[in-house]
Amino acid sequence: MNNAFATTQSIGTYTNGCLSDSVALPIDGTGYQVMRLSRERIYGHPNLIQFIQNLGQTVATEHASNLLIGDLGQRHGGRTPSGHRSHQNGLDVDIWFSLSTANTLTDHERETLSATSMLASSDKIALNEWTSAHEQVLKTAAQLPDVERIFVNPIIKRELCKHAEPNNRAWLRKIRPWWKHDDHFHVRLSCPKDNPHCEHQEPLPSGDGCGDDLAWWFSFEATHPVKGKESASAEPPAVPELCRQLLKN
Numbered sequence: 001m002n003n004a005f006a007t008t009q010s011i012g013t014y015t016n017g018c019l020s021d022s023v024a025l026p027i028d029g030t031g032y033q034v035m036r037l038s039r040e041r042i043y044g045h046p047n048l049i050q051f052i053q054n055l056g057q058t059v060a061t062e063h064a065s066n067l068l069i070g071d072l073g074q075r076h077g078g079r080t081p082s083g084h085r086s087h088q089n090g091l092d093v094d095i096w097f098s099l100s101t102a103n104t105l106t107d108h109e110r111e112t113l114s115a116t117s118m119l120a121s122s123d124k125i126a127l128n129e130w131t132s133a134h135e136q137v138l139k140t141a142a143q144l145p146d147v148e149r150i151f152v153n154p155i156i157k158r159e160l161c162k163h164a165e166p167n168n169r170a171w172l173r174k175i176r177p178w179w180k181h182d183d184h185f186h187v188r189l190s191c192p193k194d195n196p197h198c199e200h201q202e203p204l205p206s207g208d209g210c211g212d213d214l215a216w217w218f219s220f221e222a223t224h225p226v227k228g229k230e231s232a233s234a235e236p237p238a239v240p241e242l243c244r245q246l247l248k249n
Contacts (some may be wrong), residue, residue, distance in 0.1 A: 010045050010191060010198040011077075011087040014023035015091030017199070018243035019077030023049050025069070027147065031056030032067040035110045041071040041080065045090040047146055047189055048072060052093060056169070058140055063133050065101055070184055071092035076246060079236070086208040089198060091148075097134055098183075104121060115183035118156055123218075125159045135160060141187060142171040148201060151178040151186040161210035172208040177217045197242055199223050 022043035027034040032052060034042055052069060059067050071094050073087045074080060086092050096115040100225040105113070118134070120126040138160065142150055152160075154177035164172055178186070191198035203215065216222055 007194070008028065008090070009046055009149070010091055010195045011246070012197070012240040013199045014086045014089055014092060014188060014201065015069065017240060018079055018246050019045065019073060019075075019088075019090035020246055022073070022075055022076075022077065022090055024077070025049050025052060025072060028139055029053055029056055031058065031060030031065070032069050033100065033102075033105055033110070034069045035146075036070065037107065037110055039071065039083075040075075041073055041217065043075045043089070044093065045189070045192065045195075047192055048091055048093055051144065051146060051187070051189060052095075054093075054144070055137070055141055059137060061100065062136070065099040067137075068096040068098050068100055068113075068175050070096060070115070078239075078243065078247070081224075086186075086188075091191070091198075091238075093187050094161045094184045095187060096184045097129075099133060099137075109245070117182045119153065119182045123155060125155055130156075130159065135163060138175060138185060141185075142174040146189045147174055147187060148189045148190040149176050149204070150174055151181050151188070153177065153178050153180065153182040154214065154222075156182070157209070157214055157217075160197070161214065164208075166171040166206045169210075172210060173206075174202055176204075177209075177214060197240075 010016050023046050025034060025042045029036060056067055059065055071087055072088050077088050077090050097118050098116045116129055116131045118126050138150060141147055152175055157177040159174055160172060160175055191200050
């Protein structure tokens, strides 16, 4: 399609944006396989595609396994019909914690296999599922310069805080606790430097995130949210004008 942009552009925010000239992630690559092909959420910014392929190479080399890739975004980004509030500007990807040793999954397996939760209960890690390989994959991903944040369940963040080396904890700053995320981790890349219409997220707090910020997620306030605090009927924000033009064209 004709496009006003010469290169791929992430536009707007992660939760209200779009993507010009997206790139499709090949459904199979060294160290990764894409799941849920029927959703057609395999598109992203080239930086995101490169990140997934690089991480896959590392997983194949160091762990003799494959990453199972969930959602990236839609062809032009924007709001999805279900499942996500973010994943709109081509810089987000969900990666299952399940590590596969299968050479190539069938289409049926990609649609029917489920991601495995890393939790044994509402407040404990599943020691029969969680391994040092999971910690190493998260550490490797967090140390890559383009990575802005990685969202995991608060219990997983707590587990990482317990085992991180005292003199090598800077990467933990990018690991952010968030609701759910017990069976996958959500990687978010920074806005590319040559994408002027991409809106940066607020900077991360200083420190490794293992102190009071993490403790809040286990407080009564966090574990017993007040229902109806936010109106479900609240109007979504206006779509950026550049996204309106992109979808119109």
